[in-house]
């Protein structure tokens with residue numbers, strides 16, 4: 001069986017990666033699978049263990065790093081996030097096209113290890129719109145939001161390391177553009 005394509009989807013906090021990804025996954029012909037990350041962040045209301053993330057403590061996370069079980073990992077605004085490697089490999093072997101929804105430092109690590117990964121960076125229509133979206137989330141303290149905004153500005157500067165940059169004007173438009181990019185790369 002043909003091994004699947006590894007797809008990295010990055011973009012600043014609040015840009016709407018999760019929503020665009022959900023829309024994208026409705027397109028069954030793309031044969032997508034989502035890589036569930038591990039994190040030490042607290043669980044937001046509505047998030048589910050083993051579906052949105054594997055929520056672990058710092059010691060467990062560090063053990064995974066030491067044991068070489070992560071394809072990549074990074075610290076983001078005070079928490080660890082990483083991609084369990086075995087699961088991604090298994091999905092790729094099954095022929096699935098695997099989506100990693102990860103931040104920039106982790107993405108750069110994967111680009112080095114897997115140069116033919118398809119890399120996509122999602123940008124907001126404007127910084128004002130991004131701030132509105134981050135503030136609208138209301139699940140984070142003010143100081144954390146400030147940090148996420150500052151981080152977003154730094155992250156957007158790295159967009160040229162990605163093969164494709166997509167503007168998230170609307171969920172449908174962004175998901176359609178990404179679907180076209182993926183189709184182009186799997187056929």
Ligand code: 5GP
Nearest residue numbers: 037038073074076081082083101102103106
């Ligand atoms: P959030 O706390 O908003 O869920 O995620 C914060 C940032 O971490 C987002 O940019 C998200 O894409 C990223 N992220 C989620 N999982 C991973 C991962 O496994 N590795 C890396 N490097 N970043 C991740």
